[in-house]
Amino acid sequence: MPHSLPSSGRVGGTTFTFWRQPSGWLLSLLLASHLGGWSQARVAPPRPPAPATRPSQAATPAPAGRTTVQYAKGFRLAYVGNYKVISIQNPFEPQAKVMRYLLVPRGAARPAGYPDAQVIETPLRSLVALSSMHVALADFLGSADLVVGVGSFKYVSAPRVRQRIAAGQVYEVGQGKELNNELLVAHHPDLVMTTGSPGEGIDHFQTLRAAGVPVLINSEWVETTPLARAEWVKVLAALLNKEAVVNQKFDAVAREYQRLAALGHQATKKPSVVVGLPFKDVWYVPDTDSYMAQFLRDAGATYHWDRVKAPSGSLALSFEAVAPVALGADYWLQTGSLSTKAALLAQDARYAAFAPVQRGRVFNNNLRTNAQGSNDYWESGAMHPDLILADLLHILHPELLPTWTLRYYRPLR
Amino acid sequence: MSPASPTPSPATPVVVRRPRLTSGLLLLILLVVLAFLFDVALGPVRIPVLTVARHLLGHGAAADTATAFIVHQIRLPKALTALAVGSGLAVSGLQMQTLFRNPLAGPSALGLTAGAGLGVALIMLTSGSAASALAVRQLGLAGSWALVLAATAGAAAVMALVLALAARVRDNVVLLIVGLMVASVTGAIVSLWQYFSAPEQIQEYLLWTFGALGGVTGPHLAVLATVVALGLGLALTSAKPLNALLLGENYARSLGLRVRRSRTLIILSTSLLAGSITAFCGPIGFVGIAVPHLTRALLGTADHRILLPGACLLGAALVLACDCLAQLPGSQITLPINVVTSLLGAPVVLWVVLRRPIRTAA
Amino acid sequence: MSLAPPSPAAPILTAENLTVGYAVRKNAPRLVAGPLQLTLWPGELVCLIGPNGAGKSTLLRTLAGVQAQLGGQLAVGGRPLASLPPEARARQLSVVLTERIEASHLTVQELVNLGRHPHTGWLGGLSAHDHAQVQAALVATGTAQFAHRPVGELSDGERQKVLLARALAQDTPLILLDEPTAHLDLPNRVALLRLLHELARTLGKAILLSTHELDLALQAADRVWLLPATGELLAGPPEDLVLSGAFAAAFQREGLAFDVATGTFELHAPTGPAVQLLGEGPAAFWTRRALLRAGFVPTASPAAWRVTVPPDVGRGSWQSQVPGRAMQQHTTIADLLQVFSNDYRKLA
Secondary structure (H helix, E strand, C coil), X not given: CCCCECCECCCCCCCCCCCCCCHHHHHHHHHHHHHHHHCCCCECCCCCCCCCCCCCCCCCCCCCCCCCCCCCCCEEEEXXXXXXXXXXXXXXXXXXXXXXXXXXXXXXXXXXCCCCCEEEEECCCCEEECCHHHHHHHHHCCCHHHEEEECCHHXXXXXXXXXXXXXXXXXXXXXXXXXXXXXXXXXXXXXXEEECCCCCCHHHHHHXXXXXCCEEEECHHHCCCHHHHHCCHXXXXXXXXXXXXHHHHHHHHHHHHHHHHHHHHHCCCCCEEEECCCECCEEEECCCCCHHHHHHHHCCCEECCCCECCCCCCEEEEHHHHHHHHHHCCEEECCCCCCCHHHHHHHCHHHHHCHHHHCCCEEECCCCECCCCCEHHHCHHHHCHHHHHHHHHHHHCCCCCCCCCCCCCEECC | CCCCCCCCCCCCCHHHHHHHHHHHHHHHHHHHHHHHHHHHHXXXXXXXXXXXXXXXXXXXXXXXXXXXHHHHHHHHHHHHHHHHHHHHXXXXXXXXXXXXXXXXXXXXXXXXXXXXXXXXXXXXXXXXXHHHHXXXXXXXXXXXXXXXXXXXXXXXXXXXXXXXXXXXXXXXXXXXXXXHHHHHHHHHHHHHHHHCCCHHHHHHHHHHHCCCCCCCCHHHHHHHHHHXXXXXXXXXXXXXXXXXXXXXXXXXXXXXXXXXXXXXXXXHHHHHHHHHHHHHHCCCCCHHHHHHXXXXXXXXXXXXXXXXXXXHHHHHXXXXXXXXXXXXXXXXXXXXXXXXXXXXXXXXXXXXXXXXXXXXXX | CCCCCCCCCCCCEXXXXXXXXXXXXXXXXXXXXXXXXXXXXXXXXXXXXXCCCCCHHHHHHHHHCCCCCCEEEEEECCEEHHHCCHHHHHHHEEEECCCCCCCCCCEHHHHHHHHHHHHCCCXXXXXXXXXXXXXXXXXXXXXXXXXXXXXXXXXXXXXXXXXXXXXXXXXXXXXXXXXXXXXXXXXXXXXXXXXXXXXXXXXCCEEEEECCCHHHHHHHCCEEEECCCCCCCEEECHHHHHHCCHHHHHHHCCCCEEECCCCEEECCCCCCCEEEEECCHHHHHHHHHHHHHHCCEEECCCCCEEEECCCECCECCEEEECCCCCCEEECCHHHHXXXXXXXXXXXX
């Protein structure tokens, strides 16, 4: 179902009430705050309420067999003739910031132009996923059987893929420096999909490319909102020619997310939240640009560092800087890998003074952890921000979703 | 005893240097007190000094729970830890430098810190299957005590090895080499484990190697303080043997020193100090090497009855000062303590090496 | 220097059937010297001399307790050395070793203070009596004026005296020194031996030192322990050992001949004829030396070649008589030797 945008029309059947503001002004503001990642931690300009859940591009209903990118900023999708062009922003590449991939139907000739682009033949028949999120992408599109290789058997939660692993239909190729190039060349999958990181630029996959195995480097982690992150499924959808499926399923997720976010924004009481588990002196907390901060905004929470920008990644604060907030917070979310209150206090007895611990309002996002120790929050959770938001709403505002059962979060007892 | 004792000639002023030494020690005590107060007063959260003082003395506003928490649960334990760490490392470094007659020896000379690192790496890096790691964590053992116990076990294993060897060999150089080899081997093993570990595990271990003075509170602090006090007490009884060892082992023996017993005492004291500090705070470098030299330069004596207390005080003052600097006053970020001590300690070591006079034959 | 008679008190050190050496492997000890019967009395300076490799250092280190004895009985102060606890042994004997000291930043005062180690309490604090002993040791060795200078700044001779002061401060009846003259120049060697002799006399200590300085040892020592390569030690006043020929015999194995008359080792092998030397005094002494160096054999008995020495040093001239030529006068020894060598060449 094509998605509509505020300045023109409405989605058939559902009504939203969005503030009508020029999206160009918004877009430049968002881009400016995102690109300012080099400077010291500073306060970002005040955000207008709930703008990031709104799609950012001007809307035209996508024609059949096509999809449009509405939330994500890290990639662009273009349809040209019988082929598609994916442009992915990759901050770790020294040469080009944007990498292009040509999705060409099998058997067709390579199109002229785009000298640096990699050619990927579509639709994919086999996929090697080096990150668990990519397994989730395939699973979301109903193409779990396409996954023939993973980086590590440990980090897979999708039941269908686990089945195939048990049946010996999936091989393990290692990650990072241990990437088993020989195995990959021998199996020759249609695509190897990985996540970019320093030291793992396209040069790292030289051997594979030389052997004719295409490598696609995602960067879904640059996204600052959960929906934008989830929208990366459209990259895989384009590779599988499953635009219709993704439009339907993703739109459903986005709709549900925005419905819940509206509830969150309307909440009158916004409880304060502290996030993360400290290690000795250091307490890493999400900064304003992290998707977690967006989750908290959409869940109607008060987050002390909502406007603070980290030089890179998360904010590394000293225990002392966070402790005053934690002492008086209403809720404590995400406590590393701990699952019980006893384990929490065994880590550091001082946590007992924190209000969330005293009132039993500590929650961790590791409910769906499988026997191998892999946390599904990072896999299917990435594709279902609506479920996570529902969890958060249920935790923070129990009266809003009284019948909801937690899917990804568990209380620490 | 000799049959004809010489009549003592008019005494030359041997007491001239006493006042200078006592004033030097008093100065150091003052320095420690000042550094302690500074360390408690400064931090990422700006708290007026008077408020801090009031909370320290117990007259803080009862409603101000956040400030009370910060002062009593965060800053005070951290300053006390810095006190223990500085005094313990400096004294053990001094002992090692005299025992091995090597100005570049430190508390890690015996390989204890390497052993502690091995114990910690065993827990952090070799979880085996994720399930067992999970189980360990669920039991709450992966709380800080597990790390402390692992580090202590590692350091104790190395200490046992060194003590066994010390009873057998006459030459101290052998012990020093054993320490170096232990450090090399453990380093290799840890690297091997790191190679096969997940990035999160490696990062966790890396964070441990940065050293941290915070996080040692309550029962941890009590244990650390007790063990360090014990180690310092043992070190004090080693003052006389250390003085005798200044001339070398043969002369020390001729003076009536039981060299093996003294060596055992010194190794035990160093193990308690360096081992416990590394177990609770991670490996903290350069304090043990730099402070003894600074103490000698400041107090101008080679007498360990003065040097030991002097190094204890100067080490405490230095680590407290480093902790103040690590807070980067005004900013929310805290530097790892190892970085600050290394930046301060490396120039001192260079200075020592470059200014040493040319040796002449005895 | 007073002529103190030997003390009738008990010997400080006695050794019976003492064998010394070192264990290369367990149960395979290498015997260096022994069995030895030794005695050291208070108030005398004993020099341990002998050719290289005879085992002087091993013997000294065994007596000091630094090395273990292989067999026999060794008693210090009446009690067996092996049974003495280290503290008690430190009150009986002190040592001065050859090894270099690395504590060059210690002041002289601090170093000598260390000598009181066996007498101080567990913390090592010095009492007034301790300070007095240290002071006396500094004065006795003449090192009091640089008591506050670092040891590293001293010359070799001064440092040796400081180490001796430390041993003195330890206040033991017996002091052992291992090659104390090794790195010293001649004036310092003389000074040190003189000092040691005096200390033995005035303080009544038994001082044993090993040395290669045969000349000084023969002069300074009250008794000499001569340890030849055969391992059979001979003890006695140096003159007895020299006159009995034991001294010469001990060093003969090295290919050295010892001249009992002059107390020196013969440096030169005779190649020429005997020359009768007429005259006395220093001129005769030094002419004899010159003739020896030239290869002649100076003798008092009548010989074909003859040299008459001037009666006073610096006045008069030498007269040489060689068969086959007239008597000649020489104003210098150089001239004498020149002529003699010509004469000798004519012979050949």
